[in-house]
Amino acid sequence: AQSVAQPEDQVNVAEGNPLTVKCTYSVSGNPYLFWYVQYPNRGLQFLLKYITGDNLVKGSYGFEAEFNKSQTSFHLKKPSALVSDSALYFCAVRDDTGGFKTIFGAGTRLFVKA
Amino acid sequence: GAVVSQHPSRVICKSGTSVKIECRSLDFQATTMFWYRQFPKQSLMLMATSNEGSKATYEQGVEKDKFLINHASLTLSTLTVTSAHPEDSSFYICSAVVPGQGIGGYTFGSGTRLTVV
Numbered sequence: 001a002q003s004v005a006q007p008e009d010q011v012n013v014a015e016g017n018p019l020t021v022k023c024t025y026s027v028s029g030n031p032y033l034f035w036y037v038q039y040p041n042r043g044l045q046f047l048l049k050y051i052t053g054d055n056l057v058k059g060s061y062g063f064e065a066e067f068n069k070s071q072t073s074f075h076l077k078k079p080s081a082l083v084s085d086s087a088l089y090f091c092a093v094r095d096d097t098g099g100f101k102t103i104f105g106a107g108t109r110l111f112v113k114a
Numbered sequence: 115g116a117v118v119s120q121h122p123s124r125v126i127c128k129s130g131t132s133v134k135i136e137c138r139s140l141d142f143q144a145t146t147m148f149w150y151r152q153f154p155k156q157s158l159m160l161m162a163t164s165n166e167g168s169k170a171t172y173e174q175g176v177e178k179d180k181f182l183i184n185h186a187s188l189t190l191s192t193l194t195v196t197s198a199h200p201e202d203s204s205f206y207i208c209s210a211v212v213p214g215q216g217i218g219g220y221t222f223g224s225g226t227r228l229t230v231v
Contacts, residue, residue: 090157100146
């Protein structure tokens with residue numbers, strides 16, 4: 001069965017500092033991994049995905065994520081945080097068996113302090 | 115880009131009444147849509163997968179007679195919460211598979227905040 005773990009409920013970082021939001025996963029086959037961001041009372045916005053290829057994936061708004069197969073991790077990173085990055089971030093996984101079903105992590109609230 | 119329009123954004127209804135939430139794909143045909151429920155400070159829980167022209171596939175523990183899903187056209191899926199009760203109050207979000215965007219081509223609606231009083 002597929003599962004996603006986001007071990008931190010909240011991450012606090014000062015503006016201008018690098019940020020990392022952690023995610024680990026478990027799937028039967030090869031993983032398809034995603035990061036989404038959610039602002040209050042809104043739907044989810046796609047940030048980036050890993051399907052295959054380079055382990056470092058670059059996405060929207062300066063975010064990137066690194067796929068680590070041995071550690072089954074897909075941590076979200078940004079070199080320099082902005083106050084406007086404060087939001088709820090979800091990691092999600094799907095396996096490569098052909099279905100569309102996507103499992104979401106519990107979410108991590110990022111708070112960037114000015 | 116692909117847009118999914120979800121309405122209403124907020125709805126308050128009385129206990130015992132039914133509420134319909136619409137999810138429309140505006141510039142593409144969505145053969146598959148998903149309905150999620152999100153509790154405060156929690157993740158998205160997949161309720162069901164909606165396929166155009168066929169019955170929805172519900173996740174374990176989701177009452178199909180309470181949460182009626184209809185996907186009668188390639189651009190519209192609806193979720194009807196029947197005989198709503200306060201415990202049904204939640205944030206409901208739809209998403210659609212966008213054709214031609216490869217793996218992960220999902221677009222989400224903006225969500226519906228349902229409050230049952």
